[in-house]
Amino acid sequence: MHLAVIGTGYVGLVTGTCFADTGFRVTCVDIDEEKVRTLRTGTPTIYEAGLEGLLQRSVREHRLTFTTSLPDAAEMADVLFLALPTPPGADGSADLSYVLKVADDLGEYWAAQATRRYRVVVNKSTVPVGTADRVRAALEKHGLVAGEDFDVVSNPEFLREGVAVTDFMKPERVVVGTSSERAAEIMRSIYEPFVRQGNPILIMDERSSEMTKYAANSFLAMKVSFINEVANLCEYLGANVDEVRVGMGLDSRIGNKFLYPGLGFGGSCFPKDVQALKLTSDQMGYHFESLEAVLNVNKRQHDKLPGWVSDRFGADLSGHTFAVWGLAFKAKTDDIRESPAISVVKALVARGARVVAFDPEAIETTRRELGDAIEYAEGMYEALEGADALVICTEWHEFRRPDWDRMAEGLKNKIIFDGRNLYKPQKVADLGFDYLSVGRPHMIKETA
Ligand SMILES: NC(=O)c1ccc[n+]([C@@H]2O[C@H](COP(=O)([O-])OP(=O)(O)OC[C@H]3O[C@@H](n4cnc5c(N)ncnc54)[C@H](O)[C@@H]3O)[C@@H](O)[C@H]2O)c1
Numbered sequence: 001m002h003l004a005v006i007g008t009g010y011v012g013l014v015t016g017t018c019f020a021d022t023g024f025r026v027t028c029v030d031i032d033e034e035k036v037r038t039l040r041t042g043t044p045t046i047y048e049a050g051l052e053g054l055l056q057r058s059v060r061e062h063r064l065t066f067t068t069s070l071p072d073a074a075e076m077a078d079v080l081f082l083a084l085p086t087p088p089g090a091d092g093s094a095d096l097s098y099v100l101k102v103a104d105d106l107g108e109y110w111a112a113q114a115t116r117r118y119r120v121v122v123n124k125s126t127v128p129v130g131t132a133d134r135v136r137a138a139l140e141k142h143g144l145v146a147g148e149d150f151d152v153v154s155n156p157e158f159l160r161e162g163v164a165v166t167d168f169m170k171p172e173r174v175v176v177g178t179s180s181e182r183a184a185e186i187m188r189s190i191y192e193p194f195v196r197q198g199n200p201i202l203i204m205d206e207r208s209s210e211m212t213k214y215a216a217n218s219f220l221a222m223k224v225s226f227i228n229e230v231a232n233l234c235e236y237l238g239a240n241v242d243e244v245r246v247g248m249g250l251d252s253r254i255g256n257k258f259l260y261p262g263l264g265f266g267g268s269c270f271p272k273d274v275q276a277l278k279l280t281s282d283q284m285g286y287h288f289e290s291l292e293a294v295l296n297v298n299k300r301q302h303d304k305l306p307g308w309v310s311d312r313f314g315a316d317l318s319g320h321t322f323a324v325w326g327l328a329f330k331a332k333t334d335d336i337r338e339s340p341a342i343s344v345v346k347a348l349v350a351r352g353a354r355v356v357a358f359d360p361e362a363i364e365t366t367r368r369e370l371g372d373a374i375e376y377a378e379g380m381y382e383a384l385e386g387a388d389a390l391v392i393c394t395e396w397h398e399f400r401r402p403d404w405d406r407m408a409e410g411l412k413n414k415i416i417f418d419g420r421n422l423y424k425p426q427k428v429a430d431l432g433f434d435y436l437s438v439g440r441p442h443m444i445k446e447t448a
Contacts, residue, residue, distance in 0.1 A: 012083030164333030177209020231439025241439030318352030384410030421436020
């Protein structure tokens with residue numbers, strides 16, 4: 001069976017590489033010529049642990065190829081996975097133009113062929129409920145017959161950036177939405193190597209599958225907003241959210257995952273998916289109240305760190321320099337889309353501050369977005385030189401056990417605003433720093 005993956009970004013590249021690793025022949029398509037050129041050499045275009053080795057092996061063994069030609073993939077592939085962008089449109093709903101355009105192009109190409117053969121078109125992008133029907137209609141428009149020439153399947157992706165390869169190789173579940181038994185059988189056979197430990201492949205109808213992805217992401221986002229509100233209240237009450245979240249999380253009905261307070265959620269999925277589900281809901285005339293709260297709380301949380309900085313240094317931050325550790329929306333990725341760190345940096349710059357930032361992987365992606373609006377340091381300690389305070393925005397491992405002497409030497413003032421709760425407050429205070437973290441006692445030295 002020959003597979004194609006259309007769109008070779010965070011999801012598509014991992015999907016194509018992992019399928020190729022199990023022996024499938026895979027053709028990956030992207031419109032970005034530079035990306036395709038780079039990938040052909042076996043060089044990853046994103047930072048993702050474990051990806052490079054797999055990519056190089058499959059490219060070398062000619063199982064995995066990259067092209068800018070959709071017709072090539074349309075010709076060869078039996079099953080085509082659409083891993084295309086679905087960014088928020090002007091009103092916040094998911095923009096389906098990428099997905100529908102590719103479906104239209106595929107329909108046009110296949111309809112023009114002298115002979116027809118059956119294909120499966122799989123939506124791996126996160127798409128609103130009803131999109132499988134729209135993709136089917138885009139293919140039927142060209143005279144293709146559903147069930148004979150093609151079937152459309154919903155197969156939402158649940159991988160997490162940072163551990164995407166592991167997640168793809170060992171998914172907790174695979175969700176497949178289709179009403180075609182033929183397509184379901186093909187999907188089972190494709191995913192069989194990934195669920196050998198017995199994790200389920202759930203076959204359901206298309207709409208339930210599409211809804212599952214949005215419901216899962218929205219629920220996780222809700223957990224994050226909930227614990228952030230608990231943390232905020234802890235600050236007023238003198239409670240410590242670290243103790244509270246452990247006490248809560250040990251209840252198996254709650255669970256300890258996604259109970260870490262911080263700067264709010266970010267990334268390319270949660271913000272846009274919660275927003276899109278809310279809009280879908282509005283369009284149905286149903287007011288999904290908790291989603292609105294999840295988004296509002298998150299927006300407020302993004303403003304938290306700049307608020308602390310201004311409380312200390314004033315609303316006008318001109319003349320002040322801040323070191324920022326972390327730009328990626330979370331550790332182990334170079335992705336800065338909707339990153340709370342970028343919100344923090346932009347807020348500091350808007351208030352007149354000079355920002356010197358360091359991130360182990362996300363400097364290049366940030367430079368593309370912010371250019372010269374901030375300065376970029378070579379290393380975490382270089383960022384501190386002469387800064388008025390340190391602002392921590394991403395929970396990278398290398399920030400967890402810093403050299404406190406070098407920190408004290410570099411910083412002008414021993415002040416840390418920690419949006420990721422990396423250290424024990426008392427320990428940092430004992431080292432002579434002022435230390436503000438989320439939902440825990442603020443350690444501030446008395447000033448005369
Ligand atoms: N990033 C994640 O962690 C994640 C996880 C689960 C689901 N998703 C969903 O998967 C989808 C893709 O997300 P992503 O993060 O991989 O996006 P991405 O922006 O990293 O990748 C999309 C790729 O598609 C390419 N592309 C655009 N138009 C094209 C076309 N006409 N033909 C071929 N290629 C084209 C782009 O050049 C880009 O390389 C989205 O719907 C997203 O919500 C993302």
